[in-house]
Amino acid sequence: MPDGIDVDYDGLIPNNVGLADDPRLKKALETWHPGYIDWWMDMGPEGFQDAEVYLRTAVSVDPKGWAKFGFVKMPDYKWGVLLAPAVEGRTIPFGKHKGEPAWQEVPGEYRAMLRRLLVIQGDTEPASVEQQRHLGATAPSLYDLRNLFQVNVEEGRHLWAMVYLLQKYFGTQGREEAEDLLRRRSGHQDNPRMLGAFNERTPDWLSFFMFTNFTDRDGKMQLEALAQSGFDPLSRTCRFMLTEEAHHMFVGESGVARIVERTCAAMKEAGIGDPHDTARVRALGVIDLPLIQRKINLHYSLTLDLFGNEISTNAANAFNAGIKGRFREAKLEDDHQLVDATYPVLRCIDGKLVEQQVPALSALNMRLRDDYITDAAGGVRRWNNVIERAGFDFRLTLPHQAHNRRIGEFSAVKADTLGNLLTDAEWEVRRDEFLPTAADAAFIAELMQPVHTPGAFASWIAPPKTGIDSQSGDFEYVKISE
Numbered sequence: 315m316p317d318g319i320d321v322d323y324d325g326l327i328p329n330n331v332g333l334a335d336d337p338r339l340k341k342a343l344e345t346w347h348p349g350y351i352d353w354w355m356d357m358g359p360e361g362f363q364d365a366e367v368y369l370r371t372a373v374s375v376d377p378k379g380w381a382k383f384g385f386v387k388m389p390d391y392k393w394g395v396l397l398a399p400a401v402e403g404r405t406i407p408f409g410k411h412k413g414e415p416a417w418q419e420v421p422g423e424y425r426a427m428l429r430r431l432l433v434i435q436g437d438t439e440p441a442s443v444e445q446q447r448h449l450g451a452t453a454p455s456l457y458d459l460r461n462l463f464q465v466n467v468e469e470g471r472h473l474w475a476m477v478y479l480l481q482k483y484f485g486t487q488g489r490e491e492a493e494d495l496l497r498r499r500s501g502h503q504d505n506p507r508m509l510g511a512f513n514e515r516t517p518d519w520l521s522f523f524m525f526t527n528f529t530d531r532d533g534k535m536q537l538e539a540l541a542q543s544g545f546d547p548l549s550r551t552c553r554f555m556l557t558e559e560a561h562h563m564f565v566g567e568s569g570v571a572r573i574v575e576r577t578c579a580a581m582k583e584a585g586i587g588d589p590h591d592t593a594r595v596r597a598l599g600v601i602d603l604p605l606i607q608r609k610i611n612l613h614y615s616l617t618l619d620l621f622g623n624e625i626s627t628n629a630a631n632a633f634n635a636g637i638k639g640r641f642r643e644a645k646l647e648d649d650h651q652l653v654d655a656t657y658p659v660l661r662c663i664d665g666k667l668v669e670q671q672v673p674a675l676s677a678l679n680m681r682l683r684d685d686y687i688t689d690a691a692g693g694v695r696r697w698n699n700v701i702e703r704a705g706f707d708f709r710l711t712l713p714h715q716a717h718n719r720r721i722g723e724f725s726a727v728k729a730d731t732l733g734n735l736l737t738d739a740e741w742e743v744r745r746d747e748f749l750p751t752a753a754d755a756a757f758i759a760e761l762m763q764p765v766h767t768p769g770a771f772a773s774w775i776a777p778p779k780t781g782i783d784s785q786s787g788d789f790e791y792v793k794i795s796e
């Protein structure tokens with residue numbers, strides 16, 4: 315049943331791409347599979363491979379009911395190859411091929427460009443699993459433990475999604491890239507993952523929630539841009555990945571919201587009026603709001619770097635070619651070719667930040683980053699609603715784009731969180747005001763103690779409003795084998 319809504323579950327690899335009728339591809343994926351399982355056992359969630367976890371598995375690509383929930387050991391998870399349904403008569407929505415029928419095969423001239431985009435996207439998926447592999451040991455509840463593992467298995471599936479495209483459309487080179495995706499390691503000195511933020515540590519659960527809120531949100535933006543692609547199999551792959559990605563951001567955004575909620579409640583109970591009264595707040599076993607702000611500054615700035623240089627010929631070429639579009643391209647009202655258009659970019663010129671109009675085609679990274687910033691601001695607003703409702707005079711903010719950057723216009727300068735430029739000496743003096751400190755890390759490390767009793771939560775996080783799949787509050791989401 316090729317390209318259907320229902321998924322073929324009979325073989326080793328669940329799929330809706332007609333794998334049974336494509337022996338060459340089937341063999342390639344089955345050859346890759348044992349290496350993937352080895353990677354999962356080596357680099358996947360540490361200490362919980364035998365646990366029964368209440369996970370959702372995609373059984374269809376019908377938006378009305380695509381997942382089923384049930385207990386499964388993670389190594390037995392049904393990682394599959396799933397594409398959103400084909401859109402009849404789809405045309406290339408942007409660039410110089412706009413209006414031509416979407417490609418079902420890779421156009422020869424764009425082969426290298428497409429392969430590179432697939433590999434970069436693919437590399438982030440196993441990287442985040444590697445970054446998060448130690449977190450199970452300190453989960454604040456079984457509910458959160460389950461959410462961590464859900465995110466992990468789905469990132470594993472996203473790797474499958476990219477490997478499918480590489481193996482199906484890129485021959486020997488694609489197979490080699492698929493092997494390399496299993497060889498690189500997050501944070502490894504000699505063989506690291508490809509992008510900076512995916513080589514950083516995710517040492518604690520506050521970092522995990524920040525990562526899933528901010529960095530998975532970059533993933534969402536990249537997938538949205540690739541979902542526009544004129545290369546139809548990529549578009550369909552990304553459209554289905556986005557349905558899973560929404561849950562990752564829910565985990566991050568609601569995770570931070572629950573921490574903020576718990577902190578505010580504890581401060582109120584203790585009669586603490588000033589959120590900056592850090593020592594007293596920490597004595598309550600909750601995370602102070604200024605520390606949450608410093609974590610925001612760190613994860614947000616690392617994530618902005620993932621958008622690459624503000625002005626980029628690669629981005630222009632990928633758009634022109636019809637390979638990578640803009641966020642929600644179809645909803646934008648312009649010619650979708652941008653040949654004469656301009657776009658404002660904040661630049662750093664002679665030590666000053668100035669806005670400049672540049673050709674819109676070369677500013678596409680900047681544009682996607684701007685859309686990301688708008689999206690991310692919505693989450694911060696919801697966190698602030700929690701603080702406001704609790705009656706505290708404190709607001710979390712997104713730092714200025716120039717703050718703590720390593721890539722692009724601002725990589726050569728130091729800036730505070732408001733965008734005021736600092737000398738190196740001033741930065742050194744004030745650094746601990748902006749970014750998590752060694753003392754912060756020590757405090758959080760002490761706080762991170764596992765809670766494995768069904769329905770119980772660590773002191774520093776509030777329970778969720780509702781359970782996963784409408785389960786009750788004391789549901790045992792993970793059955794840990796002793």
Ligand SMILES: [Fe+2]
Nearest residue numbers: 439469472533
């Ligand atoms: Fe992903």
Ligand SMILES: [Fe+2]
Nearest residue numbers: 530533559562
């Ligand atoms: Fe994700």
